[in-house]
Amino acid sequence: MRALLQTVGKALDHDVSILILGESGSGKGYLAEAIHRSGGRRDEPFVQVDCAAIPPDLFESELFGYEKGTFTGAEARRVGRLETAGRGTVYFDEIAALAPAVQAKLLRAVEERRFTRLGGGATVRLEARVISSSSADVEAALRRDLLYRINVLTVTLPPLRERREDIPALAEEMAAAAGKRIALDAMELLASHEWPGNVRELRNAIERAALLEDGDTITSASLPLASPAQIVTAASREGWTLEELESRYIREVLRRTKSNYSRAAEILGINRKTLLEKRRKYGLE
Numbered sequence: 001m002r003a004l005l006q007t008v009g010k011a012l013d014h015d016v017s018i019l020i021l022g023e024s025g026s027g028k029g030y031l032a033e034a035i036h037r038s039g040g041r042r043d044e045p046f047v048q049v050d051c052a053a054i055p056p057d058l059f060e061s062e063l064f065g066y067e068k069g070t071f072t073g074a075e076a077r078r079v080g081r082l083e084t085a086g087r088g089t090v091y092f093d094e095i096a097a098l099a100p101a102v103q104a105k106l107l108r109a110v111e112e113r114r115f116t117r118l119g120g121g122a123t124v125r126l127e128a129r130v131i132s133s134s135s136a137d138v139e140a141a142l143r144r145d146l147l148y149r150i151n152v153l154t155v156t157l158p159p160l161r162e163r164r165e166d167i168p169a170l171a172e173e174m175a176a177a178a179g180k181r182i183a184l185d186a187m188e189l190l191a192s193h194e195w196p197g198n199v200r201e202l203r204n205a206i207e208r209a210a211l212l213e214d215g216d217t218i219t220s221a222s223l224p225l226a227s228p229a230q231i232v233t234a235a236s237r238e239g240w241t242l243e244e245l246e247s248r249y250i251r252e253v254l255r256r257t258k259s260n261y262s263r264a265a266e267i268l269g270i271n272r273k274t275l276l277e278k279r280r281k282y283g284l285e
Contacts, residue, residue, distance in 0.1 A: 001158070001163055001166065004155055004156075004157070004158075007153075007155060008031070008035055008153075008155060009038075011035075011153050012035065012038055012039035012040070013039055013040045015129055016129075016152040016153050017110070017129070017130040017131070017132070017149060017150045017151065017152045017153070018032075018035065018129075018130075018131045018132070018151075018152070018153045018154075018155065019095075019131075019132050019133070019134070019138070019150050019151035019153070019154045019155075020032060020131065020132070020133040020134075020154075020155055020156075020157060021133070021134060021135075021138070021154065021155070021156045021157070022133070022135060022156055022157030022158070022159070023135055023157075023159045023198055024135045024197070024198070024200070025197045025198035025199055025200030025201060026135075026157045026158070026159055026160065026198040026199060027157055027198070027199045028093070028133035028135075028157055029048070029091070029093060029133065030199075031155075031157060032089070032091045032093075032131045032133060033046055033091070035089070035131060036088065036089040036091075036129075036131070039129075041087060041088050041089055041129060044085075044086055044087045044088030044089070044128075045084060045085050045086055045088035045089075046085075046088055046089050046091065047081050047082075047084050047085040047088065047089070047090050047091065047128070048091045048093055049062070049063065049081050049090060049091065049092050049093065050093050050094070051092055051093060051094045051095050051096075051097045051098050052093075052094045052097035056099040056101065056102055059098070059099070059102045060102065060105060060118060061078070061080070061118055062080060062081055063080050063081055063082055063102075063105075063106070063109075064080040064082060064083075064105075064109070064115050064116065064117055064118055064124075065077070065078050065079045065080030065082075065083055065117040065118070066078050066080075066117050066118035066119050066120070067117050067118065067119040067120040069119065070117075070118050070119030070120075071118075071119075074119070077117070078117075079117075080117065082109065082115060082124075082126055082128065083117075083124055085127075085128035086127060086128065087127045087128065088128055088129070089128055089129045089130075089131055090128045090129070090130055090131070091131045091132070091133070092130070092131070092132040092133070092150075093132075093133055094133065094134055094135065094136070095132040095133065095134050095138070095142065095150065096134040096135075096136040096137065096138050096141035096142060097136070097141075098141075098142070100143065103142060103143050103146050104143070104146075106146065107143065107145055107146040107149060109126055110126070110130060110146070110149045110150065111145075111149055112126075113125065113126045113127075114126055130149075130150060132150045132151075138151075159195070159198055160195040160198045160199055160201075160202065161194050161195055161196075164191055167190055167191050167195075167202070168187060168190075168191065170199065170202060171187065171190050171202065171206055174202070174203055174206040174207070175206055175210065175218055178206065178207060178210035179210070179216065180209075180210045180213065180216055180217065180218050181216060181217050181218070182217070182218045183217050183218060183219045183220070183237075185219060185220040185233065185237060186209070186218050186219050186220045186222075186223055188220075189220045189223055189225055190202070190205070190223070190225075193225050205223055205224050205225065206218070208222075208223075208224055209222040209223050209224075212251075219237075220233070221235065221248045221252070222248075224255060232245070235248075243282075246278070246282075247278075247282035247284070249268075250264075250268065250275070250278055250279070250282065250284065251282075251284055253267050253268055254279075254284065261275055261276065
């Protein structure tokens with residue numbers, strides 16, 4: 001990560017386009033915004049374009065904007081994302097999801113550094129830096145000439161499992177934001193997990209644990225990664241009562257079975273009616 005950030009640092013005050021590759025949840029969006037906030041454009045807008053979320057037939061109007069009367073419902077001029085970005089940064093998240101027809105239009109705007117609003121004739125200059133990201137194969141998904149334009153500098157974010165030394169610092173920062181600290185047994189569990197969902201999964205686990213914990217400390221039992229054995233170990237360390245141990249164990253089994261009460265009752269060795277009674281008793285609705 002230090003080497004990656006040193007490479008990115010050399011491009012902060014230059015107008016080169018940057019392509020960030022990496023698995024889903026690895027932090028590509030955070031890196032894109034960090035690049036913007038650390039360079040000379042920090043006081044200008046940072047505009048994100050979720051390429052996978054915008055339907056192809058609406059993408060042009062979202063990107064370039066339109067003039068009043070261009071189509072039914074266009075009651076006033078609308079400024080597009082490229083124009084909104086001004087001299088800041090426009091970030092194309094999951095750019096490999098762009099439809100081929102849209103790719104051609106984006107290429108022209110990026111190549112010529114200008115575009116026109118739909119239904120308009122006036123030229124608008126594209127002054128923003130372009131940062132893109134993808135968790136998919138960009139070479140297979142994008143036309144080659146567009147790929148050349150957006151990847152003057154390409155960086156690849158390693159998955160969290162390949163930078164485990166970052167986990168404690170990330171976890172502590174996330175926990176602190178929720179007003180919690182992390183117990184040693186919980187940190188050991190976090191550091192040993194594979195994290196297929198990367199930083200996004202880690203954040204979800206910490207936020208969930210922070211909600212479940214009544215005190216100011218996140219223990220292994222409140223993490224969605226805990227095994228029954230780890231719950232028992234945590235119980236002995238924390239001095240839980242038998243009822244506290246039982247409620248946490250039942251909650252964990254329900255989570256793992258996605259609230260399939262018949263399956264959870266089978267795992268717990270009790271009947272479904274007893275499980276429902278315990279659910280009400282411990283407030284596990």
